[in-house]
Amino acid sequence: MVDVRRRPLLFLDVDGPLIPFGGTGYRTHPGQWEASGNPLLARLDPAIGARLLTLPCDPVWATTWVGEANESVAPALGLPELPVVEWPEPSADEGRDGLHWKTRPLLAWAGDRAFAWFDDEITPADRAWAAAHHPQPTFLHRVDPRTGLTDTDFDALTRWLTALPGLLIPPTA
Numbered sequence: 001m002v003d004v005r006r007r008p009l010l011f012l013d014v015d016g017p018l019i020p021f022g023g024t025g026y027r028t029h030p031g032q033w034e035a036s037g038n039p040l041l042a043r044l045d046p047a048i049g050a051r052l053l054t055l056p057c058d059p060v061w062a063t064t065w066v067g068e069a070n071e072s073v074a075p076a077l078g079l080p081e082l083p084v085v086e087w088p089e090p091s092a093d094e095g096r097d098g099l100h101w102k103t104r105p106l107l108a109w110a111g112d113r114a115f116a117w118f119d120d121e122i123t124p125a126d127r128a129w130a131a132a133h134h135p136q137p138t139f140l141h142r143v144d145p146r147t148g149l150t151d152t153d154f155d156a157l158t159r160w161l162t163a164l165p166g167l168l169i170p171p172t173a
Helices: 032-036 039-043 046-054 068-077 103-110 124-133 151-163
Strands: 009-012 058-061 115-119 138-142
Touching: 009 103, 039 068, 046 068, 058 068, 103 115, 103 124, 115 151, 124 138, 138 151
Parallel strands: 009 058, 009 115, 115 138
Antiparallel strands: none
């Protein structure tokens, strides 16, 4: 049963899910963040920040951008400062069993909380390992890096959140 006193976490990768790459289907959003000198930030869709804030979960940066995500990405999306997963030094376990190098650290960071994870490198091995080793429900969702987060991704997450036992989700408008 999900602990209703503690909302699920939502681990967010930046490159791929929030900053699309490798394709031509994404839109650019010129604006204040172009002044940062990082042209990739023009690929951030400011509407995604508002959508993330309406979800009944607690977003956490799970990206190699680490603290820079709060300095550059969060303001461009209209997000407050978010907690950041600090990655451990690579170990001999990295890549073992076909797991993404983030999988073990994210399960450790989540502790006993249910969590969802948006990343463009998630595999079936990561999903199976999380299901077998995490005490709460998990939703590991691969985002197409060519398009970044889409309505389909948000719909899948909403369905998962809605199905969590004991989690009260307010109806959407």
